[in-house]
Amino acid sequence: MKNFLLAVVLLSIGTAVAADSDNxxxxxxAAKVKQMIIxxxxxxxxxxxxxxxxxxxxxxxxxxxxxxxKVCECQGRKFENxxxxxxxxxxDESDFASLYKKSREECIDAVQHRKH
Numbered sequence: 001m002k003n004f005l006l007a008v009v010l011l012s013i014g015t016a017v018a019a020d021s022d023n024x025x026x027x028x029x030a031a032k033v034k035q036m037i038i039x040x041x042x043x044x045x046x047x048x049x050x051x052x053x054x055x056x057x058x059x060x061x062x063x064x065x066x067x068x069x070k071v072c073e074c075q076g077r078k079f080e081n082x083x084x085x086x087x088x089x090x091x092d093e094s095d096f097a098s099l100y101k102k103s104r105e106e107c108i109d110a111v112q113h114r115k116h
Contacts, residue, residue: 026084033089034080041072041104067111074107075100 024032045068049059062068079089082099090096 034076038076
């Protein structure tokens with residue numbers, strides 16, 4: 001399921017950043033990518049809590065917890081910045097997954113260090 005979600009998001013993001021496919025400015029494309037990444041991140045949190053067997057109320061509380069929200073916002077900003085700089089979001093699903101995982105790790109570290 002996760003690979004399917006990554007493929008769908010990558011296709012959506014690729015469409016969003018395609019230069020000739022629409023008239024969106026680079027800033028608007030970057031904002032759209034940011035929102036897509038934030039949504040994917042929140043789905044990942046929900047999937048993770050579901051795998052742990054948590055009930056629906058607890059899953060929602062964890063997904064909305066400040067730590068999870070900050071990590072997802074951070075990931076969104078990282079991808080937004082990549083698009084603004086013209087770096088793209090990966091050539092294929094594997095590249096995207098690698099970038100996504102790396103940004104997740106960096107954001108978790110950043111959020112944890114801000115707390116202290």
